[in-house]
Amino acid sequence: MIPSGIYGHQGPAEGCYVPIEAFPLFSDHASGSYFWDVDGNRFIDYMCAYGPNILGYNDPDVDEAARKQREKGDCTTSPNSIMVDFAELLVDTVASADWAFFAKNGNDVTTLAVMAARAYTHRKKIVFFKGYYHGISPWTQKIDYAGVIEEDVMNNLYVDWNDAEAIERVFAENKDEIAAVIAQPYMHGNFKDNELPADGYWAKLRKLCTDNSTVLVVDDVRAGFRLDIAGSDHYFGFEADLICFCKAIANGYNVSALCGKEFLKNTISSMSYTGSYWLSAVPFAAGIACIEKMKRLGCPELLIRKGTQLKKELIKAATDSGFDLHVTGVPSLFYLRLADDPSLMLHQEWISECVRRGVFFTNHHNHFINASLTDGDIAETVAVAKEAFAVVRDRHPEL
Amino acid sequence: MAEIIDQKTLAYINMYGVLGSLTALCDNVPEARKILGQSGTSIGFAVKDGPKATLTFIGGRTLIKEGVEDCAIRLPFSSPEKFNGMINGTVTPIPTKGITHLPFLLRKFKKLTDLLETYLRPTEEAMRDEEFFRASTAVMFRLIVTAVAQIANHDKVGQFSASNIVDGPILLEIKDFAKAALIAKDHHLTFTTKVPKTVMSYMQFADVKTARDLFDGKINSVAAVGDGLVRIGGMISQIDNVNRILSRVELYLK
Numbered sequence: 001m002i003p004s005g006i007y008g009h010q011g012p013a014e015g016c017y018v019p020i021e022a023f024p025l026f027s028d029h030a031s032g033s034y035f036w037d038v039d040g041n042r043f044i045d046y047m048c049a050y051g052p053n054i055l056g057y058n059d060p061d062v063d064e065a066a067r068k069q070r071e072k073g074d075c076t077t078s079p080n081s082i083m084v085d086f087a088e089l090l091v092d093t094v095a096s097a098d099w100a101f102f103a104k105n106g107n108d109v110t111t112l113a114v115m116a117a118r119a120y121t122h123r124k125k126i127v128f129f130k131g132y133y134h135g136i137s138p139w140t141q142k143i144d145y146a147g148v149i150e151e152d153v154m155n156n157l158y159v160d161w162n163d164a165e166a167i168e169r170v171f172a173e174n175k176d177e178i179a180a181v182i183a184q185p186y187m188h189g190n191f192k193d194n195e196l197p198a199d200g201y202w203a204k205l206r207k208l209c210t211d212n213s214t215v216l217v218v219d220d221v222r223a224g225f226r227l228d229i230a231g232s233d234h235y236f237g238f239e240a241d242l243i244c245f246c247k248a249i250a251n252g253y254n255v256s257a258l259c260g261k262e263f264l265k266n267t268i269s270s271m272s273y274t275g276s277y278w279l280s281a282v283p284f285a286a287g288i289a290c291i292e293k294m295k296r297l298g299c300p301e302l303l304i305r306k307g308t309q310l311k312k313e314l315i316k317a318a319t320d321s322g323f324d325l326h327v328t329g330v331p332s333l334f335y336l337r338l339a340d341d342p343s344l345m346l347h348q349e350w351i352s353e354c355v356r357r358g359v360f361f362t363n364h365h366n367h368f369i370n371a372s373l374t375d376g377d378i379a380e381t382v383a384v385a386k387e388a389f390a391v392v393r394d395r396h397p398e399l
Numbered sequence: 400m401a402e403i404i405d406q407k408t409l410a411y412i413n414m415y416g417v418l419g420s421l422t423a424l425c426d427n428v429p430e431a432r433k434i435l436g437q438s439g440t441s442i443g444f445a446v447k448d449g450p451k452a453t454l455t456f457i458g459g460r461t462l463i464k465e466g467v468e469d470c471a472i473r474l475p476f477s478s479p480e481k482f483n484g485m486i487n488g489t490v491t492p493i494p495t496k497g498i499t500h501l502p503f504l505l506r507k508f509k510k511l512t513d514l515l516e517t518y519l520r521p522t523e524e525a526m527r528d529e530e531f532f533r534a535s536t537a538v539m540f541r542l543i544v545t546a547v548a549q550i551a552n553h554d555k556v557g558q559f560s561a562s563n564i565v566d567g568p569i570l571l572e573i574k575d576f577a578k579a580a581l582i583a584k585d586h587h588l589t590f591t592t593k594v595p596k597t598v599m600s601y602m603q604f605a606d607v608k609t610a611r612d613l614f615d616g617k618i619n620s621v622a623a624v625g626d627g628l629v630r631i632g633g634m635i636s637q638i639d640n641v642n643r644i645l646s647r648v649e650l651y652l653k
Binding site: 003012 | 557625643
């Protein structure tokens with residue numbers, strides 16, 4: 001009934017579920033840090049719905065704010081004034097934001113950012129960093145993706161992350177042609193360790209963009225609010241011209257936002273860009289409650305602290321079991337790789353044994369910490385990880 | 400406007416995939432071995448600005464290797480288009496070497512390639528025969544995996560996919576039936592039936608029927624992974640990109 005079953009990044013064909021029988025495909029319900037599959041098995045969830053769950057599933061404060069707004073009205077002819085409240089809160093919260101524009105998905109706002117950059121600069125080319133993910137519109141995909149034609153991606157330029165010479169070269173070779181540089185705050189691509197920006201790299205990118213009148217877009221859809229409540233550009237000490245949020249912005253309620261600098265406001269105003277449900281009020285109420293609660297909790301710091309504790313104990317469990325576990329990226333958004341085997345088959349075995357024991361990791365994607373994760377959950381996770389290491393060790397006496 | 404296929408890439412597929420699958424035909428179909436008998440000879444196909452390879456027939460088997468230096472019969476082609484024309488039957492090549500072997504070319508080789516066509520473009524009726532079905536799938540498997548390597552190495556879009564493939568052997572397998580490997584090195588893929596002991600990644604079809612349904616476009620590989628009919632493991636980025644190249648095989652072989 002549904003082409004390919006569970007499609008997209010949450011589907012088994014993405015390679016995150018190897019072997020498929022170790023992973024639950026459909027959930028029944030969720031609460032806090034857990035979800036239960038349709039067979040009643042509970043999992044400590046380190047994917048957090050691929051990011052949106054930042055406070056815990058069914059957070060009472062966010063859900064109550066959403067419930068109250070639903071009673072007042074959600075999808076109405078004239079948008080509810082709570083939209084303005086949410087925009088003001090984002091502008092007050094995000095360091096580089098002078099305005100906020102709302103949509104539904106990350107892809108909506110990354111696409112708006114690129115269109116705005118092209119409209120503002122009257123240029124075509126966009127610089128991407130290899131290993132990127134910015135959504136599913138044709139411009140975000142590659143020439144070998146089904147349904148994408150050469151013309152969709154002919155203005156895309158690809159550069160290796162952290163290669164300062166390469167980015168300088170691309171600017172020199174495409175003088176006055178680059179509309180935007182779009183980047184996640186650091187390289188959290190798959191199948192290899194995540195890579196933080198090298199010292200001075202963001203400063204160099206910022207300067208190159210400024211000097212060349214190119215718009216600097218930060219795609220903070222995945223990492224947003226897990227590094228810094230004021231935006232991941234703030235975390236790394238620079239200011240983006242445009243910054244894209246989704247996932248964690250409303251703890252699972254469906255809203256995304258593009259925030260930007262004053263000089264781009266008129267450009268955005270001139271664009272024809274909207275959708276049927278983009279001005280729904282319930283997600284705005286949820287977003288306000290979520291951001292306010294994240295501020296009260298000191299959320300990014302809390303998540304980084306929890307992630308650091310988990311990272312430390314997982315590495316110790318691996319070392320004690322004779323394995324070389326790499327935990328990379330910012331700890332609130334950690335990436336796992338068992339480095340004992342370049343093919344990653346051993347890694348996949350270990351991950352699958354963790355999942356079979358109720359800890360939901362995936363094979364090749366960064367993970368997410370949420371604020372409801374307890375010390376007890378971390379202890380249980382580490383115990384499961386140790387058990388899984390022992391199973392893998394027993395299965396591979398040759399190691 | 401429909402996507403235009405690259406004639407040079409097609410020539411490489413026709414050489415190593417289509418003509419190369421004569422090896423699988425002889426290995427799997429007794430009639431093919433019977434046609435060849437014990438006669439031994441070789442045909443070199445020299446395509447200007449394209450592939451150059453020799454088919455060797457010996458003891459009822461067929462081998463293919465790069466180069467035309469040692470062939471008994473030499474067939475030159477002025478362009479990939481001309482060579483592709485021979486494969487689709489619109490161009491008749493004239494040998495520049497081995498005139499005395501013409502009877503082999505006109506009779507046995509013609510019979511062999513006609514037989515190959517029945518296995519590569521089988522009728523529904525023929526496929527109801529289990530033995531034919533299995534042999535046809537074995538021949539198709541070799542053709543498709545070889546075509547993946549050629550598309551990765553020569554087709555512009557395939558080269559993009561290959562540029563994202565890390566080094567190491569990739570196993571493609573029909574469980575309990577057939578296996579082959581693509582050796583990735585510096586973003587170049589080489590086909591081999593000699594599968595290394597350790598591989599970097601694998602894609603395993605559950606059975607012959609699953610493989611056949613995938614080849615015939617009756618099921619989709621992404622959906623089949625979800626159903627557990629295709630198992631993948633190891634360096635998934637290799638498989639992901641091989642899958643993208645696989646989706647272009649149909650473009651060239653339709």
